[in-house]
Amino acid sequence: MVGDEIVLRVENIHKRYKDQEVLKGVTFEVRRGETKVIAGPSGAGKSTLLRCINLLTKPDKGRVWLEGVELTDPETNINKMRQKIGFVFQEFNLFHHLTALENVMIGLTKVKKLPKDVARKKAEEALLTVHITEDLWHKYPAQLSGGQKQRVAIARALAMDPVIILYDEPTSALDPQLVGEVLRVMEELARKGVTGLVVTHEIGFALEVADEILFMYGGRILERGPPREVVFSPKHEVTRKFFENITKLYGGK
Amino acid sequence: MAGMDPVWWEYIPYILQGAIWTFTLVGGGLALGFAIGVPVAMGQKYGPTWLKAVLDAYVWFFRGTPLVVLLFLFYWGVFPVLLGIKLDALTTSIIVLGLRSGAYQSQIFRGALNSVDEGQMLAARALGMTKWQAITNIILPQALRIAIPGWTNEYAIILKDSAICFTLGVIEILTRTRYVVISTGEALGPFLFAGILYIIFTYGGTKVFNIIYEKYHIPGLVGKGV
Amino acid sequence: MGFWEEFIPLVLHGAVNTLWVLVISIPASVALAIALGSARVYGNAPIKAIATAFVVTFRGFPLVVTLFLLFFGLADLGIYLTPYQTATLAFVLCGGSYMSEYVRGAIRSIDIGQSLAARALGMTKFQELIYIILPQAIRRALPGLSNEIIYQIKYSSLAFVVGYEEIFAVSKTFISRYFMPLQVFMVDAALYLAMTTAAAYGLRALEYKLRIPGLEMSIR
Numbered sequence: 289m290v291g292d293e294i295v296l297r298v299e300n301i302h303k304r305y306k307d308q309e310v311l312k313g314v315t316f317e318v319r320r321g322e323t324k325v326i327a328g329p330s331g332a333g334k335s336t337l338l339r340c341i342n343l344l345t346k347p348d349k350g351r352v353w354l355e356g357v358e359l360t361d362p363e364t365n366i367n368k369m370r371q372k373i374g375f376v377f378q379e380f381n382l383f384h385h386l387t388a389l390e391n392v393m394i395g396l397t398k399v400k401k402l403p404k405d406v407a408r409k410k411a412e413e414a415l416l417t418v419h420i421t422e423d424l425w426h427k428y429p430a431q432l433s434g435g436q437k438q439r440v441a442i443a444r445a446l447a448m449d450p451v452i453i454l455y456d457e458p459t460s461a462l463d464p465q466l467v468g469e470v471l472r473v474m475e476e477l478a479r480k481g482v483t484g485l486v487v488t489h490e491i492g493f494a495l496e497v498a499d500e501i502l503f504m505y506g507g508r509i510l511e512r513g514p515p516r517e518v519v520f521s522p523k524h525e526v527t528r529k530f531f532e533n534i535t536k537l538y539g540g541k
Numbered sequence: 542m543a544g545m546d547p548v549w550w551e552y553i554p555y556i557l558q559g560a561i562w563t564f565t566l567v568g569g570g571l572a573l574g575f576a577i578g579v580p581v582a583m584g585q586k587y588g589p590t591w592l593k594a595v596l597d598a599y600v601w602f603f604r605g606t607p608l609v610v611l612l613f614l615f616y617w618g619v620f621p622v623l624l625g626i627k628l629d630a631l632t633t634s635i636i637v638l639g640l641r642s643g644a645y646q647s648q649i650f651r652g653a654l655n656s657v658d659e660g661q662m663l664a665a666r667a668l669g670m671t672k673w674q675a676i677t678n679i680i681l682p683q684a685l686r687i688a689i690p691g692w693t694n695e696y697a698i699i700l701k702d703s704a705i706c707f708t709l710g711v712i713e714i715l716t717r718t719r720y721v722v723i724s725t726g727e728a729l730g731p732f733l734f735a736g737i738l739y740i741i742f743t744y745g746g747t748k749v750f751n752i753i754y755e756k757y758h759i760p761g762l763v764g765k766g767v
Numbered sequence: 768m769g770f771w772e773e774f775i776p777l778v779l780h781g782a783v784n785t786l787w788v789l790v791i792s793i794p795a796s797v798a799l800a801i802a803l804g805s806a807r808v809y810g811n812a813p814i815k816a817i818a819t820a821f822v823v824t825f826r827g828f829p830l831v832v833t834l835f836l837l838f839f840g841l842a843d844l845g846i847y848l849t850p851y852q853t854a855t856l857a858f859v860l861c862g863g864s865y866m867s868e869y870v871r872g873a874i875r876s877i878d879i880g881q882s883l884a885a886r887a888l889g890m891t892k893f894q895e896l897i898y899i900i901l902p903q904a905i906r907r908a909l910p911g912l913s914n915e916i917i918y919q920i921k922y923s924s925l926a927f928v929v930g931y932e933e934i935f936a937v938s939k940t941f942i943s944r945y946f947m948p949l950q951v952f953m954v955d956a957a958l959y960l961a962m963t964t965a966a967a968y969g970l971r972a973l974e975y976k977l978r979i980p981g982l983e984m985s986i987r
Contacts, residue, residue: 371669430761617948728839740827
């Protein structure tokens with residue numbers, strides 16, 4: 289499933305907030321069809337890194353390419369490129385004034401300028417893919433459960449036919465009993481070959497689905513490799529401690 | 542002599558006709574205030590620093606100065622002397638009510654814009670929307686809804702303030718009531734009647750705004766209060 | 768004498784008159800607001816009804832109408848008020864009614880635990896209100912009250928309709944002698960802006976001074 293073609297390349301990203309250097313030179317790449325998990329303690333710069341990729345946050349230094357186009361080039365139309373990068377937020381950020389279906393449609397109609405009926409079809413497909421059934425399509429976000437909201441948010445990203453989906457701790461804001469339904473959807477997408485870059489503490493998901501784990505610490509990638517290697521026989525003491533704690537906390541499936 | 546004066550209630554239709562002028566003032570002032578207030582709020586939130594400073598000064602001036610002073614300043618000063626144009630009392634009143642309501646409405650709307658959480662903008666940009674697309678498709682539709690209760694309030698305020706336009710001689714409810722007082726020599730009845738009329742219009746109008754609110758509010762979403 | 772030499776002392780005299788009304792009407796409005804707000808939450812049914820009717824009336828009447836009613840309307844009943852009395856009373860009735868809404872909202876926002884704890888201590892309803900609820904509620908209502916106080920400063924300009932010699936009244940008369948409306952009314956605007964801005968800062972300082980550490984208080 290995973291090809292050789294590199295779709296996302298991140299090179300030497302630096303980001304500083306006032307007196308704190310959050311990212312100190314991060315480099316990695318993602319191949320088509322791959323699922324990569326970024327793990328690490330809070331404050332390691334994981335979320336900042338994701339936002340630097342689609343330039344919701346502007347990196348101070350470093351470059352990002354998507355399918356060979358440099359996003360960090362000021363000449364690049366970033367809005368055009370963002371259409372190809374799905375983004376799933378920890379807090380869902382569904383548009384409050386739109387129904388589930390409209391949330392998925394709006395990117396298609398307003399950004400991609402698809403005709404309404406085409407957009408609607410695509411949106412319905414995306415919703416069904418994430419198991420949001422028809423009875424929920426006309427509900428407003430405030431009428432949905434957390435797990436449903438996040439699945440709609442995934443559908444919103446998915447409907448845009450993205451090259452890659454970035455997930456920023458997609459299950460952290462959910463009640464424990466709702467985490468499963470979201471992870472299952474993410475896993476299904478990964479198995480279908482949707483390229484993903486996932487910031488998460490869900491070790492079970494990483495072990496099952498990820499092709500590689502990037503372990504971030506202090507604004508750098510401290511360690512990387514196949515999930516089992518990084519989780520069970522890491523090279524660094526901090527890595528070992530981190531996964532040990534997280535396994536205890538989350539009961540490591 | 543007093544016995545020969547007509548009784549005041551015979552003039553009720555005459556007073557009621559003033560409602561046409563009152564609502565011209567209110568409608569004109571609210572509409573102009575909306576046309577000013579929304580862009581001012583957007584400028585204050587999203588504009589460059591120099592623009593924010595200019596808009597802040599505008600809001601400060603029109604919120605801090607009494608309406609009656611503004612009416613006289615514009616009717617006798619700004620329009621004829623400074624700009625060299627002669628405007629009638631009604632037009633001047635609508636413009637002044639609108640300029641002042643714009644200052645207040647910008648505050649209402651800015652509060653509404655601020656209560657739309659940051660994540661909405663982020664998610665819109667992440668979909669590839671431009672800042673402008675995000676504002677028009679995502680932020681504005683939410684903020685406009687959140688602002689409805691604020692506007693309901695603004696309606697009640699501008700309705701009552703429209704009475705102050707009697708000072709320029711606009712023949713609205715209060716001007717007519719005063720004519721009746723002068724010509725009948727009775728004050729208590731006519732002024733009470735006028736007062737009650739304003740109460741009725743306040744509540745009637747508020748009802749209309751509430752219907753609009755019910756129609757457009759987003760199920761399950763509680764506005765964070767403005 | 769020139770325009771400025773004549774106008775400035777005159778308008779300052781008007782400003783003193785304006786302030787003379789406000790120093791009475793503002794504290795009296797706050798006191799009335801507390802009474803009305805408390806009555807509407809804590810009163811029995813008839814008291815509630817009376818307080819509500821009072822508030823609906825004086826919030827619903829435009830202030831100019833209230834001024835005319837008190838000055839000319841009461842005269843029909845043989846009650847003659849001076850312009851100063853009329854202005855002060857009208858501002859208190861109107862301001863107190865508007866402010867009472869904030870007091871009422873603030874009282875209702877105090878959590879039920881406060882009331883339960885007060886009663887558990889054996890306090891009467893009245894003691895509970897005075898010692899427990901109001902000290903918290905007034906702090907919460909303060910931002911709203913501040914707004915209304917600033918409104919009252921501006922609306923004090925309407926006292927001219929009953930012939931009270933305040934800032935605007937003297938200005939209006941003055942332009943019939945020197946037709947310099949731009950200058951005259953800009954001076955008025957400046958005076959009101961100075962008063963409202965100073966009041967806004969003063970009231971914010973008061974809010975800060977009265978804040979309860981660790982408690983997020985303000986509601987609007």
